[in-house]
Amino acid sequence: MTAAGPEPSDPGRTDARLSPEADRVRSELVTRLLRLDERSDSLVSVIAEWIARGIIEGRLQPGHDLNSVDLAERFGTSRTPVREALMLLEKEGLVETPPRRRPQVSTLDLRVVEEVYQLRAELLALVALRVAERARPEQLAQLREDLAAMEDAAARRDLDAYFWANVAFHERAAHVADDLTLKRTLDSLGARVLQLRHFSLSLPGRMELSLEDHRRLVRAYEEGDGPLAAALSRSIINAALQAIRESGWTKGSVDRRDDASQPPAVTESSK
Amino acid sequence: MTAAGPEPSDPGRTDARLSPEADRVRSELVTRLLRLDERSDSLVSVIAEWIARGIIEGRLQPGHDLNSVDLAERFGTSRTPVREALMLLEKEGLVETPPRRRPQVSTLDLRVVEEVYQLRAELLALVALRVAERARPEQLAQLREDLAAMEDAAARRDLDAYFWANVAFHERAAHVADDLTLKRTLDSLGARVLQLRHFSLSLPGRMELSLEDHRRLVRAYEEGDGPLAAALSRSIINAALQAIRESGWTKGSVDRRDDASQPPAVTESSK
DNA sequence: CCCCATGTTAGTGTCGACACTGTGCGTCGG
DNA sequence: CCGACGCACAGTGTCGACACTAACATGGGG
Numbered sequence: 001m002t003a004a005g006p007e008p009s010d011p012g013r014t015d016a017r018l019s020p021e022a023d024r025v026r027s028e029l030v031t032r033l034l035r036l037d038e039r040s041d042s043l044v045s046v047i048a049e050w051i052a053r054g055i056i057e058g059r060l061q062p063g064h065d066l067n068s069v070d071l072a073e074r075f076g077t078s079r080t081p082v083r084e085a086l087m088l089l090e091k092e093g094l095v096e097t098p099p100r101r102r103p104q105v106s107t108l109d110l111r112v113v114e115e116v117y118q119l120r121a122e123l124l125a126l127v128a129l130r131v132a133e134r135a136r137p138e139q140l141a142q143l144r145e146d147l148a149a150m151e152d153a154a155a156r157r158d159l160d161a162y163f164w165a166n167v168a169f170h171e172r173a174a175h176v177a178d179d180l181t182l183k184r185t186l187d188s189l190g191a192r193v194l195q196l197r198h199f200s201l202s203l204p205g206r207m208e209l210s211l212e213d214h215r216r217l218v219r220a221y222e223e224g225d226g227p228l229a230a231a232l233s234r235s236i237i238n239a240a241l242q243a244i245r246e247s248g249w250t251k252g253s254v255d256r257r258d259d260a261s262q263p264p265a266v267t268e269s270s271k
Numbered sequence: 272m273t274a275a276g277p278e279p280s281d282p283g284r285t286d287a288r289l290s291p292e293a294d295r296v297r298s299e300l301v302t303r304l305l306r307l308d309e310r311s312d313s314l315v316s317v318i319a320e321w322i323a324r325g326i327i328e329g330r331l332q333p334g335h336d337l338n339s340v341d342l343a344e345r346f347g348t349s350r351t352p353v354r355e356a357l358m359l360l361e362k363e364g365l366v367e368t369p370p371r372r373r374p375q376v377s378t379l380d381l382r383v384v385e386e387v388y389q390l391r392a393e394l395l396a397l398v399a400l401r402v403a404e405r406a407r408p409e410q411l412a413q414l415r416e417d418l419a420a421m422e423d424a425a426a427r428r429d430l431d432a433y434f435w436a437n438v439a440f441h442e443r444a445a446h447v448a449d450d451l452t453l454k455r456t457l458d459s460l461g462a463r464v465l466q467l468r469h470f471s472l473s474l475p476g477r478m479e480l481s482l483e484d485h486r487r488l489v490r491a492y493e494e495g496d497g498p499l500a501a502a503l504s505r506s507i508i509n510a511a512l513q514a515i516r517e518s519g520w521t522k523g524s525v526d527r528r529d530d531a532s533q534p535p536a537v538t539e540s541s542k
Numbered sequence: 543c544c545c546c547a548t549g550t551t552a553g554t555g556t557c558g559a560c561a562c563t564g565t566g567c568g569t570c571g572g
Numbered sequence: 573c574c575g576a577c578g579c580a581c582a583g584t585g586t587c588g589a590c591a592c593t594a595a596c597a598t599g600g601g602g
């Protein structure tokens with residue numbers, strides 16, 4: 001409540017048992033997903049990324065209060081960069097800011113979830129089509145690598161690792177499709193439901209099915225079978241959506257790990 | 272240069288010969304396209320909308336300097352709301368803000384234009400599909416009304432009026448499709464190239480062709496022929512894109528009317 | 543004459559302050 | 573005992589100020 005002062009240097013920022021390397025990779029993924037790299041000012045980026053990860057990883061639940069003064073204190077900055085970060089996240093749909101009220105973590109209702117998933121299905125189909133038709137050999141190799149990471153994580157039954165590997169895989173595919181607009185649109189949609197994507201993978205059997213689908217997808221890429229790849233992509237998304245539907249998902253039932261661990265103070269860092 | 276004070280009340284804000292009613296309607300369209308209504312604070316909205324319209328209507332050319340202190344002076348506010356407005360527009364792709372440099376009006380290069388148009392073609396096809404399949408009679412009537420406005424404008428050879436009527440038509444269709452996510456995605460993409468959409472309609476013969484296509488599209492809607500409506504939508508966009516390509520469009524060749532007329536001072540208004 | 547260093551200036555990013563508004567609580571009247 | 577009213581607090585939106593940086597102009601050296 002008082003002035004933050006020098007924060008405890010590295011308070012198990014996310015999962016205690018997470019290699020710094022993996023943590024860094026995930027940060028970068030989030031950063032790219034939110035296009036934070038374009039904006040140079042590190043303050044805003046750091047703050048936005050921290051909040052975004054909090055939301056995605058379930059540390060910050062839908063409806064959670066995000067008042068700028070608290071956050072500013074936490075980060076040891078003024079409210080200005082915090083407000084910018086919140087605006088940014090609002091545009092991405094992660095945060096809602098009612099008129100003169102406190103910003104809060106967006107509440108996903110099933111309806112928009114369905115919309116987002118369906119739209120993502122279409123867009124991913126477009127991506128798949130292009131990847132299958134235009135991917136160069138070394139790009140296919142990269143995709144195989146990403147798939148390998150997924151295999152690896154699945155073998156270890158490491159949900160988090162699998163989840164992020166999956167995100168990276170799609171990120172790669174979108175990149176290979178070589179259409180920045182499409183990629184950004186997809187990233188933006190995807191970011192909104194990242195939390196749910198994580199959740200859906202946690203449902204029993206989903207990880208295995210997902211892995212299988214992605215294996216097949218890569219094969220379709222390698223065979224240059226665009227229509228198949230597109231159909232598979234649609235199916236992957238639809239399966240995830242169906243799983244969510246059947247799980248009786250509501251905004252409350254997402255996995256919660258509610259240590260609201262301390263964010264990194266940016267006072268001296270990031271120079 | 273000095274404090275703004277009470278600005279000359281209504282300095283031919285856009286086109287001198289434009290009914291206040293039409294002006295208001297266009298403002299509202301822009302506002303909705305940019306989802307400014309969600310954000311209540313009128314300062315930011317007013318500023319963002321003014322800049323956006325400036326860009327769309329060609330008053331502010333790509334590359335045009337948008338430094339916050341000038342704008343703040345113009346609007347008689349501090350820089351804070353201006354900066355917010357600029358951030359907002361940056362997210363919409365209308366403005367670019369290099370790290371520590373001045374923000375400027377985004378430069379469209381042909382590549383992203385192609386990407387945006389192609390993506391829009393796909394999304395509009397989705398919209399068309401749903402409209403054709405699900406539109407209720409009174410919604411069809413509304414679409415017919417919007418089409419009538421286009422007919423009317425075309426008959427008067429009023430490019431601006433036709434352009435905005437067209438925007439309104441698509442807005443309506445997206446609304447009827449009843450998919451908020453899709454609509455927003457489409458709006459966001461559309462906003463980026465509004466300037467170009469205007470330009471492409473100004474090319475010889477384009478307005479007539481566009482009108483014809485839209486007439487046919489509405490008929491497809493009425494006949495409930497989804498696939499046809501989708502195909503027509505794609506065609507409409509592709510034709511526009513093709514026209515732009517053939518016009519040898521480059522960032523310079525957009526129609527310019529470079530009176531940088533005074534924005535409305537918001538000092539006392541908007542209470 | 544051109545190129546590089548230096549000083550100047552304009553503009554950004556950030557801060558702390560202030561007024562206004564929404565929220566929750568206590569109080570008062572029924 | 574319950575509900576309306578009003579008050580105090582919390583938090584937002586906005587402002588003006590400040591340090592720092594990029595761009596530009598100026599002058600000196602090659």
